[in-house]
Amino acid sequence: MTDLIEKRVATLVGLAKRYGDANIQFGNTSAVKLSFFLQRLYSTRLGYRFTLYTYGPFDAAVGGAIGYARSRGILDVRYDDSTSGYDITPALPSSNLGALDPDEEAAIDNVVEAFSSFKTRELELFSTICFVYEELGCKRSQRDEIASRIHTLKPHFSDLCIRSGFDWLSKQQLLSLIDKRVTKIA
Amino acid sequence: MGRPHTVRIPVHGFVDFDDWERDFINHPVFQRLRRIRQLAFSEHVYPGSTHSRFEHSIGVMHVATRLFDAVCPRSPHLKGWDREKQERARRFVRLAALLHDVGHGPFSHGAEEFAPIRENGDKLTHEDYSAALIQHEMQDVFDNRAQNTYGITGEEIADFYLGHSTLGDPNLMAMRELVESQLDADRMDYLLRDAHHCGVPYGRFDLDRIVDTLLFVQIDEAPRLAVTHNGWHSAEQLILARLMMFTGVYFHKTRIACDRHAGKCLGSFLQSQNLDTLPDPRSPEGRKSFLQLDDWGVYKWMLDNQSLTDVDALLFHRQDRRIEATSESPTQGELDRFTGQESCLLDAKIDCWSESAHKAWYKKDDPAQLFVQLDSKPAQPLSEVSSIVHGLKPVDQRMLFVPLNELESAKEVLGNPKGNSR
Numbered sequence: 001m002t003d004l005i006e007k008r009v010a011t012l013v014g015l016a017k018r019y020g021d022a023n024i025q026f027g028n029t030s031a032v033k034l035s036f037f038l039q040r041l042y043s044t045r046l047g048y049r050f051t052l053y054t055y056g057p058f059d060a061a062v063g064g065a066i067g068y069a070r071s072r073g074i075l076d077v078r079y080d081d082s083t084s085g086y087d088i089t090p091a092l093p094s095s096n097l098g099a100l101d102p103d104e105e106a107a108i109d110n111v112v113e114a115f116s117s118f119k120t121r122e123l124e125l126f127s128t129i130c131f132v133y134e135e136l137g138c139k140r141s142q143r144d145e146i147a148s149r150i151h152t153l154k155p156h157f158s159d160l161c162i163r164s165g166f167d168w169l170s171k172q173q174l175l176s177l178i179d180k181r182v183t184k185i186a
Numbered sequence: 187m188g189r190p191h192t193v194r195i196p197v198h199g200f201v202d203f204d205d206w207e208r209d210f211i212n213h214p215v216f217q218r219l220r221r222i223r224q225l226a227f228s229e230h231v232y233p234g235s236t237h238s239r240f241e242h243s244i245g246v247m248h249v250a251t252r253l254f255d256a257v258c259p260r261s262p263h264l265k266g267w268d269r270e271k272q273e274r275a276r277r278f279v280r281l282a283a284l285l286h287d288v289g290h291g292p293f294s295h296g297a298e299e300f301a302p303i304r305e306n307g308d309k310l311t312h313e314d315y316s317a318a319l320i321q322h323e324m325q326d327v328f329d330n331r332a333q334n335t336y337g338i339t340g341e342e343i344a345d346f347y348l349g350h351s352t353l354g355d356p357n358l359m360a361m362r363e364l365v366e367s368q369l370d371a372d373r374m375d376y377l378l379r380d381a382h383h384c385g386v387p388y389g390r391f392d393l394d395r396i397v398d399t400l401l402f403v404q405i406d407e408a409p410r411l412a413v414t415h416n417g418w419h420s421a422e423q424l425i426l427a428r429l430m431m432f433t434g435v436y437f438h439k440t441r442i443a444c445d446r447h448a449g450k451c452l453g454s455f456l457q458s459q460n461l462d463t464l465p466d467p468r469s470p471e472g473r474k475s476f477l478q479l480d481d482w483g484v485y486k487w488m489l490d491n492q493s494l495t496d497v498d499a500l501l502f503h504r505q506d507r508r509i510e511a512t513s514e515s516p517t518q519g520e521l522d523r524f525t526g527q528e529s530c531l532l533d534a535k536i537d538c539w540s541e542s543a544h545k546a547w548y549k550k551d552d553p554a555q556l557f558v559q560l561d562s563k564p565a566q567p568l569s570e571v572s573s574i575v576h577g578l579k580p581v582d583q584r585m586l587f588v589p590l591n592e593l594e595s596a597k598e599v600l601g602n603p604k605g606n607s608r
Contacts, residue, residue: 045307049308068580071580079570153351
């Protein structure tokens, strides 16, 4: 696929379909954070420019891609009053599936397997840890510094909670994916 | 510290600034913005739209200050700021707003096409350029200045733009929303300013009301900008202003054609300077070289190279013409027909090209991120409480262009010359 927006949309459809199959709500925050993981952990070239906000890594272009997919009738986007969040589902059973290459499809499988059981608050924490980990040069020894920085910016996450998140990401070999990507770039 | 200096700009009237801010404004890095137009060649459609990034940047500082002053007293979520920290943050936000565009290249966003590629394959953005220039080329205005009473550094401002964790202060991190979000000072200023200079009535919205109702709310435990119930309709106005400015100005057929010619001119100009891309701001030589580039330099080159097709198009209003366009929210049938027409022209060896609205830079908008604080409920997205915004569809128009000298042949091939008559 040559068009970046088509690739972004195909990725969102892939994520929404897998979440739907597992009967898990796929909302805006999940879309942003999983796109972040795909780009930073699984090296999927989505061309987003994530920067850090108080609510974690964010790029409004993810929302732009969702809006585009909705306007093209590829995704349904429904606001759920009960959860105060969006529910994004594929509008057509097979829309755009198969448009990604096998590596990209595998990356979506992997990111869903790794993160779909977590709530948005945990996704926010994990994505922030990954963001700061890379920012600090991908050094496991920086765990204290990472926890300190995140706690300063997001006091609602306790130091213990951040460290546990870091350890989980490390144990699942997810930080190694960032190491691998960054090493490849270097 | 008093504000002994004043400048008068369209839209906002008198804007005050102090000695230290004047030093930033008078710095060559900022003065260069006088020579970069906000809307590149939009004057081919709206002759008045010749305003510069210089004027806009001063406007953004003014709006950001109004937003800051409004939002702080009514946002209890901004905990931990005493009077001094708040005053420091105010000065910080003013500077960040003032300097946010110093990294724009010639023809504003048009130059980003030629930005160098990072190691990870992504292009550098004008924010990367702004951050690098402020950190390294404006250092003299930060260092050893008696007026810099709060010890603000260029690195901090760069961290603010790039969203780095080194920013430290969560409240300052929250203030990024004033400079880069759906309700930011940049957008508020450029909509009003572009509408003013284009002479169009539809880019306007009630800025005073938005300022009067703006606050931070807690969403998922993080502060987010929102308007109160009383600002609801002004926020709707902002969304509509954005939509109408997009369709009427930013995605106007003539502007799109001129942007393409301008991009080609810029590419040829860079080649004439032995450059494949814009100079890389990560090196001192790159930054110095970048600062030499502005609209004026490219205009001069254009005057010396009038025989080139793209230069001729821009100098004499002989830009490519739109031959066909879909509706703003096309059906699949329309899109298939559009693709078929493009193929027909290509088969007939007509040098056509197409543009899609969703590729345009201003399409990063996401109204779902604009919140309204209702009296007795948690804040909700404007798109859910407003039936007007809820009913809006993103613009996904496609346009097909041909060179002016092939317009008649193209019409014959398509047998349907409706596109250029709008």
